[in-house]
Amino acid sequence: MTTPAINTEKNAGDADKRIVLVVEDDPGILRQIAFNLELHGYTVETAITGLQALKQLMNRRPDLLITDVMMPEMDGNELVASVRADSELADLPIIMLTARSQDEDMVQGYQNGTDLYLTKPFNPAELVTFVKRILG
Template identity: 45%
Template sequence: MADSLGRVLVVDDDEVIRQLIAVNLQLEGFEVDTAVDGLDCLERVRDVAPDVITLDVMMPRLDGWETAVKLREDPETAGIRVVMITARAQDRDVVRGREIGVDAYVTKPFDPNELIRTVRDLASGNRPV
């Protein structure tokens, strides 16, 4: 896929949502890999080498918050852009995410076009508004 817009690692424990995000991004021209939770993400991130990671907040084994912290603490993964996909985008969650270094939020239920725009902006080096 020579014209790929970038590589995205989609992390969500809900298979339906994981596939929905993956298909939408693939149709847009992204290369997509998936992980079922935070631990799976951390195990795969070096092999996948994504430009962007979409992270669900509520997951078993390792939630999105802790996964984001671990990504930011590791010099090899600290620069990967992170989009939190969450039903919880209250002010305190956004503040917590900023403190961790989350780049963007998309609230569930999400508009696939909004998600694509956000991921495209981050993959191209821009920060979404």
């Protein structure tokens, strides 16, 4: 007896192959985010540092950026500020997903131009819901 295939076409059609760049230096969290977004039909590109992400953004603009704050080379706040300062990227939607949960961290994220600030640990279903709301 064969196991029936799981039909993910409904979920996959929701995203229309929108591109999400995920910037996260923890490989486990990066895989978790990518898996959940891909499950819902998003194309996921990844970077492990803010500097690497900035280089990728200059070559190909995604539909959404999800970034951690605490990373080597260039942190998430610096990345967001750089994106907002670039006329070609300034309107790119940004979700900051970080373990930094103090009020002042959130305020700094929003002041730098983050559209949504989520803290870790996070609920993957909630993240996907926010991605869908942001990307329409």
